[in-house]
Amino acid sequence: MSSDAPAAAEAGIRIKTEVKPTSGPVPDASVAIEIQGVGIAYGDNQVVHDVTMDIPEQRVTAFIGPSGCGKSTLLRCLNRMNDLIDSARVMGKIRVKGQDIYAPGTDVIDIRRRIGMVFQKSNPFPKSIFENVVYGLRIVGVRDRATLDEACERSLRGAALWEEVRDRLKDSALSLSGGQQQRVCIARAIAVEPEILLMDEPCSALDPIATVKIEELIYALKEKYTIVIVTHNLQQAARVSDRTAFFWLGRLVEYGSTSDVFTKPREKLTEDYITGRFG
Amino acid sequence: MAIQITAHDRRRKVLSRLVEVACAGSVMLALAPLALVLYFVLSQGLPALSLAFFTNMPKPVGEPGGGMANAMIGTLILLGLAGALAVPVGIACAVYLAEYPKRRLAQAATFAADILNGVPSIVIGIFAYVIAVLPFRRFSALAGGFALGVMMIPIVVRTTEELLALVPPSLREGALALGATRGRATWSVILPAALPGIVTGVLVALARVAGETAPLLFTSFNNQFWSVRLDKPIASLTVQIFTYAIAPYEDWHRQAWAGASVLIGAMLVFSVLARTVTRRLERMHRP
Numbered sequence: 258m259s260s261d262a263p264a265a266a267e268a269g270i271r272i273k274t275e276v277k278p279t280s281g282p283v284p285d286a287s288v289a290i291e292i293q294g295v296g297i298a299y300g301d302n303q304v305v306h307d308v309t310m311d312i313p314e315q316r317v318t319a320f321i322g323p324s325g326c327g328k329s330t331l332l333r334c335l336n337r338m339n340d341l342i343d344s345a346r347v348m349g350k351i352r353v354k355g356q357d358i359y360a361p362g363t364d365v366i367d368i369r370r371r372i373g374m375v376f377q378k379s380n381p382f383p384k385s386i387f388e389n390v391v392y393g394l395r396i397v398g399v400r401d402r403a404t405l406d407e408a409c410e411r412s413l414r415g416a417a418l419w420e421e422v423r424d425r426l427k428d429s430a431l432s433l434s435g436g437q438q439q440r441v442c443i444a445r446a447i448a449v450e451p452e453i454l455l456m457d458e459p460c461s462a463l464d465p466i467a468t469v470k471i472e473e474l475i476y477a478l479k480e481k482y483t484i485v486i487v488t489h490n491l492q493q494a495a496r497v498s499d500r501t502a503f504f505w506l507g508r509l510v511e512y513g514s515t516s517d518v519f520t521k522p523r524e525k526l527t528e529d530y531i532t533g534r535f536g
Numbered sequence: 537m538a539i540q541i542t543a544h545d546r547r548r549k550v551l552s553r554l555v556e557v558a559c560a561g562s563v564m565l566a567l568a569p570l571a572l573v574l575y576f577v578l579s580q581g582l583p584a585l586s587l588a589f590f591t592n593m594p595k596p597v598g599e600p601g602g603g604m605a606n607a608m609i610g611t612l613i614l615l616g617l618a619g620a621l622a623v624p625v626g627i628a629c630a631v632y633l634a635e636y637p638k639r640r641l642a643q644a645a646t647f648a649a650d651i652l653n654g655v656p657s658i659v660i661g662i663f664a665y666v667i668a669v670l671p672f673r674r675f676s677a678l679a680g681g682f683a684l685g686v687m688m689i690p691i692v693v694r695t696t697e698e699l700l701a702l703v704p705p706s707l708r709e710g711a712l713a714l715g716a717t718r719g720r721a722t723w724s725v726i727l728p729a730a731l732p733g734i735v736t737g738v739l740v741a742l743a744r745v746a747g748e749t750a751p752l753l754f755t756s757f758n759n760q761f762w763s764v765r766l767d768k769p770i771a772s773l774t775v776q777i778f779t780y781a782i783a784p785y786e787d788w789h790r791q792a793w794a795g796a797s798v799l800i801g802a803m804l805v806f807s808v809l810a811r812t813v814t815r816r817l818e819r820m821h822r823p
Contacts (some may be wrong), residue, residue, distance in 0.1 A: 336713065338709065338712070338713060341709070341712070366715050366716075366717060367715070369712065369713055369714065369715040370714070370715035373713065373714070374713040376706060376709065376710065376713075378706055380704070380706040380707055380709065380710040381710075382707060382710065382711070382725050382728075382729070383707075383728060383729045384728070392711070392714060392716075392724075393714040393715060395724075396714065396715065396716045396717075396720055396724070397715070442710070445710075445714065446713075446714070449714060449715070
């Protein structure tokens, strides 16, 4: 993130999150996801129109925009979660590391293993913390106890939760607080070591302290993962992301480095939204 | 300013009171049969109960004493058979209905389950007689278990289906997002989440068919002797009560009352068991 970003964050509520500037401007990272002319429709109702953008590898890309602008819908297409909705139709091309994920014969299960997802509302399974974290490993047939233990600890450390739950891995994940549950879900997603992590408003149901923890986590996670995050919280987008995409009425209005989008937006619409004139 | 109490207000209060009394009266009316049944069965049955009743076999006519040990075991065996049929079939069917609610087969099955639920138990008995007794030319425990199982299936299907529908869809999404197949998500996340309720549903269904007599009359028939063979007629509490109650012997009447109180006691144990098991399972699943 460039050094202009803190200024953008200044405008809003300041939470104790350091916006750590990465060393210098980040030059062309390789592309993780290519989105080309993507439109998405539910039945006759087209909700995303002609979106073209490249999402860089090992960066945090934020999708912002008012409710109903299609940002979550687009996100859910990136790991084909929209397949669950019968009427959903996707046009255009989405390539993940060069592979067209909507090509006929694509293994959806494999796509979802490579692209993890964290949901708006934390959804831990009614199982122990341990079983939640290793679920993704169990379904690919990992049985070895040592491997599972190791993966559990690594993922919980990765999700900054290990110290809090190390003595109670056998307890139900539902006995944890909301913020802890969301971090269990993040641990669960990173346990399978995906290449990309999609986050659909991961903090919208959390209090500010839990939010800070998750944000710090996102910051740490981008060392290893490509992260795409949908957020309603503009300060959050400014704090955690490297690149920001602004959506409005199903169209991509502006996409650029976060500092540019927040400090010198090219489009009037973006500026109005960011300065709180609508949305 | 003082509040004026008008005639209208007074009438309103009286009406409110009347409705309250009427409601309370209805509750009493609803509870009265239950209380009376319990009173009659227990007042007649408890004096006839003894340890021997639980451990002894029926005595021949004229000989006093004897018990219903074989009938109690018989009822347990019949319930085991019924459960072995209805639980897997019922849960599998409910999973299908929950997964593919829009398919025509699912809609037909839902409708069929509702109809089957309302079929008089004697009709189920005749059906089981034709299917499971006539071809083998003998009454058997298996046929009785089959009849009770057929009665249980719709209850298990409907309760399980309802409970599966209550599991939040976000759990399924979470599992699928981790690369689980649909079947895997159902098996390892959805079903366990609904498990406490499913267990209650199964126990309630068992308690419901445990009290059935009609479907057993011409399937498992009855047996005055000790038998745990599945291919032979087997005694059951309900049929034994029926046989004793319509007989002209004073001693058998007493035994029938005693059998009835055992049956009612077993129901009570069942519902307490259902509650404890459910609560224990829920503790695993909730904070």
